[in-house]
Amino acid sequence: MISVRNLWKVFGSNPEAIIGSPDAALTRQELRAKTGNTIAVRDVSFDVAPGEVFVVMGLSGSGKSTLVRCMTRLIEPTQGELRFEDEDILKVDEKRLRELRKTRFSMVFQHFGLLPHRKVIDNVAYSLEINGVGKSERHARANEVIDLVGLQGYAQAYPEQLSGGMQQRVGLARALAVDPQVLFLDEPFSALDPLIRRDMQTEVIRLHHQLGKTMVFITHDLAEAVKLGDRIAIMRDGAIVQIGTPEELVAQPADDYVANFVRDFPKSHILTLRWIARKPQPGEDLNGPILAPSITVRNATRQIIESSLPIRVMENGNLLGVVTAVEVLHLISGQD
Amino acid sequence: MATTLLSKPANEPAPVVAKKSKLSFQLSLLTGSFLFFALLLRGIATLPLDTSSLTSFQNWLNSVSDWIGNNRTSNPVFTFFINVIRDFIDTFVTGIQDLISQAVGNNASPLLGWFGIVVMLSYLAYAVANLRIALLVCGGLISLGLLGYWQESMDTLALTLAAVVLALIVGIPLGICAGLFPRFEKIITPALDFAQVMPTFVYLTPVTLFFLIGPASATIVTMVYAIPPALRITAVALHEVPWSSVEAAISMGSTRMQALRKVQLPQAKRTIVVGINQTIMAALSMVTIAALIDAPGLGRVVIRALESLDIGSSFQAGLGIVILAVVLDRTTTAAASKVDAENSHLLDHKHHRQILKIGALLSLIAIIISRIYIWAGNFPGTGVLGHDIATYTDNATNWFQAHFVNVTNAITNAISYGLLNPLQSLLTNSPWFVTGLAFVLLAAILGGRKLALVATFCVLGIVGTGLWSDTMATLASVLVASIATVTIGIVVGVWIGRSKRADQIIRPILDAGQVLPAFVYLVPFLGLFGATRFTAIMAAIVYAAPASIKLMADGIAGIPASISEAGIAAGSSKWQMIIKVQLPSARRAVALSTNQGIIYVLAMVVVGGLVGAGGLGYLVVAGFAQLNLTGKGLAAGLAIVLLGILLDRITQAAAVRSTLQGK
Numbered sequence: 001m002i003s004v005r006n007l008w009k010v011f012g013s014n015p016e017a018i019i020g021s022p023d024a025a026l027t028r029q030e031l032r033a034k035t036g037n038t039i040a041v042r043d044v045s046f047d048v049a050p051g052e053v054f055v056v057m058g059l060s061g062s063g064k065s066t067l068v069r070c071m072t073r074l075i076e077p078t079q080g081e082l083r084f085e086d087e088d089i090l091k092v093d094e095k096r097l098r099e100l101r102k103t104r105f106s107m108v109f110q111h112f113g114l115l116p117h118r119k120v121i122d123n124v125a126y127s128l129e130i131n132g133v134g135k136s137e138r139h140a141r142a143n144e145v146i147d148l149v150g151l152q153g154y155a156q157a158y159p160e161q162l163s164g165g166m167q168q169r170v171g172l173a174r175a176l177a178v179d180p181q182v183l184f185l186d187e188p189f190s191a192l193d194p195l196i197r198r199d200m201q202t203e204v205i206r207l208h209h210q211l212g213k214t215m216v217f218i219t220h221d222l223a224e225a226v227k228l229g230d231r232i233a234i235m236r237d238g239a240i241v242q243i244g245t246p247e248e249l250v251a252q253p254a255d256d257y258v259a260n261f262v263r264d265f266p267k268s269h270i271l272t273l274r275w276i277a278r279k280p281q282p283g284e285d286l287n288g289p290i291l292a293p294s295i296t297v298r299n300a301t302r303q304i305i306e307s308s309l310p311i312r313v314m315e316n317g318n319l320l321g322v323v324t325a326v327e328v329l330h331l332i333s334g335q336d
Numbered sequence: 337m338a339t340t341l342l343s344k345p346a347n348e349p350a351p352v353v354a355k356k357s358k359l360s361f362q363l364s365l366l367t368g369s370f371l372f373f374a375l376l377l378r379g380i381a382t383l384p385l386d387t388s389s390l391t392s393f394q395n396w397l398n399s400v401s402d403w404i405g406n407n408r409t410s411n412p413v414f415t416f417f418i419n420v421i422r423d424f425i426d427t428f429v430t431g432i433q434d435l436i437s438q439a440v441g442n443n444a445s446p447l448l449g450w451f452g453i454v455v456m457l458s459y460l461a462y463a464v465a466n467l468r469i470a471l472l473v474c475g476g477l478i479s480l481g482l483l484g485y486w487q488e489s490m491d492t493l494a495l496t497l498a499a500v501v502l503a504l505i506v507g508i509p510l511g512i513c514a515g516l517f518p519r520f521e522k523i524i525t526p527a528l529d530f531a532q533v534m535p536t537f538v539y540l541t542p543v544t545l546f547f548l549i550g551p552a553s554a555t556i557v558t559m560v561y562a563i564p565p566a567l568r569i570t571a572v573a574l575h576e577v578p579w580s581s582v583e584a585a586i587s588m589g590s591t592r593m594q595a596l597r598k599v600q601l602p603q604a605k606r607t608i609v610v611g612i613n614q615t616i617m618a619a620l621s622m623v624t625i626a627a628l629i630d631a632p633g634l635g636r637v638v639i640r641a642l643e644s645l646d647i648g649s650s651f652q653a654g655l656g657i658v659i660l661a662v663v664l665d666r667t668t669t670a671a672a673s674k675v676d677a678e679n680s681h682l683l684d685h686k687h688h689r690q691i692l693k694i695g696a697l698l699s700l701i702a703i704i705i706s707r708i709y710i711w712a713g714n715f716p717g718t719g720v721l722g723h724d725i726a727t728y729t730d731n732a733t734n735w736f737q738a739h740f741v742n743v744t745n746a747i748t749n750a751i752s753y754g755l756l757n758p759l760q761s762l763l764t765n766s767p768w769f770v771t772g773l774a775f776v777l778l779a780a781i782l783g784g785r786k787l788a789l790v791a792t793f794c795v796l797g798i799v800g801t802g803l804w805s806d807t808m809a810t811l812a813s814v815l816v817a818s819i820a821t822v823t824i825g826i827v828v829g830v831w832i833g834r835s836k837r838a839d840q841i842i843r844p845i846l847d848a849g850q851v852l853p854a855f856v857y858l859v860p861f862l863g864l865f866g867a868t869r870f871t872a873i874m875a876a877i878v879y880a881a882p883a884s885i886k887l888m889a890d891g892i893a894g895i896p897a898s899i900s901e902a903g904i905a906a907g908s909s910k911w912q913m914i915i916k917v918q919l920p921s922a923r924r925a926v927a928l929s930t931n932q933g934i935i936y937v938l939a940m941v942v943v944g945g946l947v948g949a950g951g952l953g954y955l956v957v958a959g960f961a962q963l964n965l966t967g968k969g970l971a972a973g974l975a976i977v978l979l980g981i982l983l984d985r986i987t988q989a990a991a992v993r994s995t996l997q998g999k
């Protein structure tokens with residue numbers, strides 16, 4: 001649905017000259033000192049499938065916001081290719097771009113970006129308004145999405161009268177008002193406290209199930225990434241170092257940077273039996289209980305520990321391997 | 337001399353000991369050698385010039401002015417451009433005057449009689465602000481009538497309104513451009529800085545040269561002065577709008593225009609209203625000064641009275657200006673807070689709208705009445721109250737002068753013999769190249785090569801105007817007044833910077849002081865000191881002190897708590913805290929408040945030319961009055977500009993220098 005190829009964004013003067021020159025290999029600080037440029041996005045490629053929740057993760061300054069803004073051309077990329085449903089986004093003119101933004105793409109921002117001088121309903125209806133939708137019609141639609149995000153009764157309030165969590169619900173409602181195909185969310189919940197954040201994550205999951213929108217979701221919180229993401233891309237200094245399912249990242253981090261990221265995350269919550277099953281040793285009793293490989297270790301732990309025999313991990317009648325308490329303990333204690 | 341004053345900020349203890357002592361060493365060396373050479377070579381190359389003699393440059397300016405006079409009706413630049421502008425503005429201003437101040441045709445009163453105006457303006461005040469302000473406007477306007485200056489006040493108001501409307505029409509769109517396009521802002525900022533550093537006085541002559549004396553010139557002069565605040569604050573207002581909401585609007589497919597109209601402007605509204613307040617106050621201040629080029633209104637009354645040393649009348653008319661200033665300021669300030677209230681959605685719109693409709697109806701009725709009945713047309717009576725005030729002021733002044741002549745003389749003499757005379761004789765007797773070189777070196781020390789170049793340019797320019805000696809006389813007054821201003825600025829600034837309580841009491845007074853047009857300050861001091869340099873110097877101090885104090889107080893109050901706490905934890909006493917911790921940390925504030933102090937002082941000292949202060953200001957005034965001195969007046973204006981740039985750049989460099997040192 002979306003396909004990004006070799007995308008670059010270089011800040012500073014004469015950005016094109018950096019790409020392809022030896023300077024591009026320098027670290028951020030070195031390049032900053034030498035030419036004053038910053039490479040915010042470095043040769044990034046990936047695809048997002050329809051209906052997928054694609055999460056981009058990375059430390060502060062790694063270029064996440066720049067990347068997501070490049071995808072809607074809020075920031076003009078320096079080089080690369082960007083396709084949305086076979087349309088070359090980087091080539092379309094201003095008018096078409098606005099049309100795409102009005103109807104296909106929506107964004108949700110970390111600091112909400114609500115319009116303080118407008119009521120909730122007029123905030124939500126803003127994009128319909130600039131689409132030329134009549135007042136009664138756009139208010140009807142706005143009320144619909146306000147209900148959808150659980151803000152019944154607040155249509156006439158002003159943003160500053162709402163709590164942070166509610167404000168971001170307005171942000172979500174505003175993004176959903178035009179029924180876009182893709183939602184871009186730039187750290188939408190980072191400014192919220194943990195409890196509210198959890199509610200909002202659940203809300204997004206619910207909306208995703210209900211509406212099935214494609215989402216590009218930026219976060220720096222691994223738990224959030226794992227909870228929401230079908231796939232996760234990890235960024236460092238502008239480049240993507242690894243893309244994979246949460247399970248793949250945890251099980252096979254591409255390098256120390258990624259490993260560092262996932263280190264503190266309880267692996268048993270993500271990894272399935274497939275990852276810890278081992279070849280049965282000769283003479284081992286293969287009459288233990290059978291479990292599917294897709295069950296997470298956490299959910300299987302009780303059975304594994306209670307069983308006196310090794311658990312058999314079977315898929316379509318084939319034995320993939322066995323699992324005992326030893327493997328579980330290894331995983332939990334982090335010495336696999 | 338300049339060095340002793342300007343080195344102040346740099347002399348504070350700095351963390352970088354080596355650098356600091358190097359700088360203060362350089363500055364003392366410069367001061368020392370300047371004094372040495374100035375005294376050694378005194379009397380040589382001092383470039384004096386009689387008031388009535390002209391240099392060839394000044395003669396040339398005269399001939400330029402003559403040429404313009406002769407070609408005004410034939411040269412296409414005039415007939416197709418300048419005269420067209422003049423006619424347009426004249427028509428506009430006269431239209432407003434016909435409406436509120438000047439009798440039209442055979443009628444005895446303007447289109448709107450006083451009664452109609454009072455009701456209508458009170459109603460408008462209610463509409464943009466609240467009931468309290470409406471009452472203030474009503475009371476203020478009526479007291480203007482009671483003072484006996486109804487028509488003059490309305491003339492001033494008409495000119496102010498005309499200039500404000502035009503200034504906003506130009507200033508707000510340009511401000512929006514500056515807010516949207518950083519590049520445009522960058523280009524336009526130096527021009528704005530320049531316009532704001534200029535003493536208002538110097539605009540007058542060049543503008544009259546092109547647009548003749550009269551309402552059009554007065555309006556243009558006022559516009560030039562009032563556009564910068566309008567433009568600047570509009571740009572700031574747009575910058576203040578959080579980028580996140582603009583970005584959100586664009587991400588939803590808004591065009592740039594839609595984002596501006598629906599997102600940025602609504603959020604910038606409040607600050608823009610504040611900008612309108614500043615524009616109005618600047619315009620009022622300038623309109624009164626424009627009386628010098630024959631703008632009608634209260635300013636003219638004040639100037640006539642000042643020139644004939646009629647304290648009573650000048651006070652009476654000055655009071656009128658103050659009332660007008662307070663009314664305009666309060667109304668627009670309240671309008672800004674009302675925008676705030678609207679933004680926080682506290683207003684009951686329906687109820688409000690009904691009252692507004694009724695009010696509009698009442699205004700209409702009042703206007704009709706004021707056109708039918710004589711009593712409602714021309715303000716009745718001849719200003720009984722005003723006459724009493726004038727008499728009372730005269731008596732009070734006489735009494736004061738009789739009883740305190742010793743005190744005022746003592747002050748005058750102390751400052752004259754202790755400071756002003758020696759300084760003036762030092763500066764006017766020193767060879768121009770010694771003083772000029774001292775300025776260039778000072779600039780080089782504080783700001784490096786580029787600033788030294790600017791200083792060289794200014795010094796040579798002043799010499800070129802042929803008015804070096806007069807410039808030095810003006811400089812002496814400016815320096816004395818600045819020293820006093822900065823001292824007051826630091827003392828009071830530290831005091832209110834340290835005490836919330838003092839701040840709460842004093843700041844409103846300072847704010848009020850800044851609202852008044854410059855030359856009403858001359859009035860009380862004229863009563864005390866007569867027509868001398870002192871009136872100008874004292875007025876300059878009072879005029880400049882608020883800006884200086886405020887900057888200082890903000891600097892002290894802005895010192896991070898951690899620094900102050902460290903000082904207290906180290907067991908410093910109150911004075912140790914002030915001298916060793918707070919003043920050094922607020923070094924930049926000291927420098928900035930010096931800078932602002934000097935700029936304000938310069939503006940006022942030249943206005944003092946009206947009341948007996950000599951120097952450049954007097955020449956500018958003489959240039960208005962005598963045709964053969966027009967060129968000299970223009971040259972004097974130019975010299976003021978150059979002196980202003982010189983002082984401004986050098987003190988700014990000192991501010992930058994002290995910021996760097998603090999780090």
Ligand SMILES: Nc1ncnc2c1ncn2[C@@H]1O[C@H](COP(=O)(O)OP(=O)(O)OP(=O)(O)O)[C@@H](O)[C@H]1O
Pocket residue numbers: 011012038039040058059060061062063064065066067220
């Ligand atoms: N307009 C700009 N001009 C110059 N450099 C910029 C600009 N915007 C971002 N950068 C730089 O690009 C890099 C990436 O910034 P970006 O905001 O994309 O990071 P991020 O991953 O979103 O960080 P965070 O988690 O803090 O939001 C940073 O080094 C930043 O300093």
Ligand SMILES: [Mg+2]
Pocket residue numbers: 064065066187
């Ligand atoms: Mg970011």
